[in-house]
Amino acid sequence: MIYQAGSKESNDCLITIKKSNETKIHIDSIVGHLFYDQILQAVKETLDDQLVDHVEVTVEDKGALDYTIRARLIVAIRRMKNDV
Amino acid sequence: MFRSLLFIPGNNPSMLQNADIFMSDGIIFDLEDAVNINEKDNARNLVETYFFTTKDLPKNIILRINPVNSLFIEDDLKLLLSRKIDYILLPKANMLSMYVIDKMLSSLEEKNNLKVTKLICLIEEAKGIAEVDEIAKHPRVEALLLGAEDLTNELEIERTTVGNELLYARSKVVYAAAANQILAIDTPFTDITDQEGLEYDCSNAKSLGMKAKTAIHPSQLETINQIFSPTKKMIHWAQGVIQTYEKVGKGVFQYQGKMVDKPVIEKAKKLIEKAKIFDLL
Numbered sequence: 274m275i276y277q278a279g280s281k282e283s284n285d286c287l288i289t290i291k292k293s294n295e296t297k298i299h300i301d302s303i304v305g306h307l308f309y310d311q312i313l314q315a316v317k318e319t320l321d322d323q324l325v326d327h328v329e330v331t332v333e334d335k336g337a338l339d340y341t342i343r344a345r346l347i348v349a350i351r352r353m354k355n356d357v
Numbered sequence: 358m359f360r361s362l363l364f365i366p367g368n369n370p371s372m373l374q375n376a377d378i379f380m381s382d383g384i385i386f387d388l389e390d391a392v393n394i395n396e397k398d399n400a401r402n403l404v405e406t407y408f409f410t411t412k413d414l415p416k417n418i419i420l421r422i423n424p425v426n427s428l429f430i431e432d433d434l435k436l437l438l439s440r441k442i443d444y445i446l447l448p449k450a451n452m453l454s455m456y457v458i459d460k461m462l463s464s465l466e467e468k469n470n471l472k473v474t475k476l477i478c479l480i481e482e483a484k485g486i487a488e489v490d491e492i493a494k495h496p497r498v499e500a501l502l503l504g505a506e507d508l509t510n511e512l513e514i515e516r517t518t519v520g521n522e523l524l525y526a527r528s529k530v531v532y533a534a535a536a537n538q539i540l541a542i543d544t545p546f547t548d549i550t551d552q553e554g555l556e557y558d559c560s561n562a563k564s565l566g567m568k569a570k571t572a573i574h575p576s577q578l579e580t581i582n583q584i585f586s587p588t589k590k591m592i593h594w595a596q597g598v599i600q601t602y603e604k605v606g607k608g609v610f611q612y613q614g615k616m617v618d619k620p621v622i623e624k625a626k627k628l629i630e631k632a633k634i635f636d637l638l
Contacts, residue, residue, distance in 0.1 A: 278399050284371040341370040344406035348399050 276353040279337075279345035286337040288345045290353055293329040296320065302334035315339050319346045328353075358634050359383050359500075359569040360585035361578050362419065362542065366391035367400035373407050376415050380578045382635075383417030385571070388433055389424070389448050397429050401436065408441040419477060421446040425457040434465055437474060444499065449507075450478035452488045455495055462497070475499045477542070481507035486529050493533040502571065503530045505544035516547075518554045520561055531566035543567040549574040559584040582635075592632045595625035 275291040286302075300312050316330055319342075330349075332342065363381035365372040367388045376384045392400040408414065420442045422433040436442060447458055455478070462474045476497045480489055481504025493501060505516060505523055514522050527543070534541035543562035546555045559570055559581055570581045587595070594613075601612050602622055609618045632638045 282371070284374060337370060338374055340406045340410040341374075341403065343410075344403040345399070347406070348402050351398065351402075 274353075274356065276349050276356065278348035278352065279341075281333060281335055284336050284338070284341070286332055286334040286342055286345055288342075288349045289331040289333075290346070290349045291329050292353075293327055296326050297329045299329075299331045300334065302332065302336075304334070304336055311339065312342060315342045316346060319343045319350075323347065323350050325350055358631065359417065359540065359542065360635065361570060361572055361581040362417075362502075363572045363575060363578060364391065364421075364545065367404045368392050368396050370403065373403065376407075377411075377413045379415075379575050380582060381415075381572060381575075382569070382582075383419055383443070384415040385419040385421050385446055387421045388429070389421050397423070398432075401429075401432060405436050405439060408436070408439040414441060417443050419444045419446050421448065421479075424449050425454045425461070430461070434461060437462075437465060437471060438469055440471070442474075444475045444477045446477045446479055446502065448479045448504075449482055449485065450476075450480055450492055451482065451484045452491055455492055455498075459495070459497065473497065477502055479504045480526070480530055481505075483508070483511055486526050489529050489533040490536070493537040493539060498537075498539060500540035500542055500569075501530045501534045502542040503527060503544045503567075506547065518551070518557060520558060524565070527562060527565050527567065534568075535566065540569060541567050543570040545571040545573045546577065547573060549576060552580070555580050556584065586635055586637060587628050587632050589637075591628055592637060595628040595632075598622060598625035599629060 275289055277287060277289050279285050279287045281287050298313060298316050300309060302308065302312055312332060312334060316332060359382040361381040362383045362385050363379050364385045364387050365376055367386050386404050388400050418441055420436055422445055423429040447454060465471065466473060474497065477500040478492050478498055479502050480486060489501065492498060503526055508526060509516050509522060531541045546558040548554055555577055562570060563584055569585055572578050572581055598612050598617055598621065601610060
């Protein structure tokens with residue numbers, strides 16, 4: 274089962290999350306050449322804050338700011354948790 | 358005090374990240390009509406994260422919550438815990454929804470040691486218009502905002518550029534606000550391509566006593582601010598009245614050939630105060 278939050282509109286990102294044997298993070302960003310590390314950090318920190326592991330997270334980023342990435346990931350995680 | 362308030366859909370990151378640079382006197386972060394029912398959690402969380410992580414927030418933050426009888430109300434109100442919200446915009450305001458929101462807010466404020474939440478009431482139903490005098494008296498209420506789209510839909514009438522169909526509703530809101538010394542804010546003009554129509558609509562609303570107007574697009578703000586600000590001529594007149602009043606030291610005198618007494622002096626003072634608030638002096 275996959276869970277999503279966000280969109281592929283400008284300045285937004287689409288986050289997809291699903292259960293996995295190990296934590297994997299995929300980032301596809303239009304600004305990845307500049308901000309890959311920051312996006313990765315935002316995802317990792319949010320997963321830690323939400324006490325979530327063993328998930329596969331995909332970020333399709335259209336130039337989202339840090340808080341947007343964190344907000345979308347939190348909602349995707351909540352949707353996943355609410356469905357369990 | 359406002360001249361203009363801009364609606365921003367709560368689920369739109371592009372608009373959110375520019376919220377502090379728009380030239381409106383306040384921003385309405387909309388969790389209600391602008392957000393699809395399946396995206397309420399997304400919008401609420403985006404706005405909350407924006408509040409917590411953004412250094413330069415807009416000068417007046419208004420949160421448009423979902424109706425008190427919706428599933429979303431409790432979660433919407435939790436955003437008050439951010440302590441960043443200046444006003445709650447209550448949709449479909451009537452005496453019953455006022456009673457419910459007051460109870461909910463009082464409980465939340467007491468549990469979390471929050472200051473008293475101020476309300477802007479969205480008067481957008483015939484029931485709201487019928488009860489607007491009572492709504493305006495409530496101590497939490499600082500402004501009334503007319504919502505013409507829902508109202509004309511309920512009445513099954515067309516909105517026109519001339520706006521005769523809104524005369525009664527606008528007047529009810531204006532008089533209820535004035536009688537309780539709160540602000541009357543006009544409904545948005547929904548055709549963002551019609552500049553001439555916007556100018557007319559602003560001038561018409563202002564002439565009826567509206568003190569501010571909402572915008573649905575940043576391009577409307579310049580016109581709204583201009584029309585709802587005191588003009589240079591008016592400011593100059595008010596300064597002249599006040600200076601003459603201070604000089605002659607009498608309650609009744611002549612200025613530019615016209616009689617000036619207490620109501621005129623009060624009007625001039627109000628105008629100067631408004632000009633200062635909007636950085637026109």
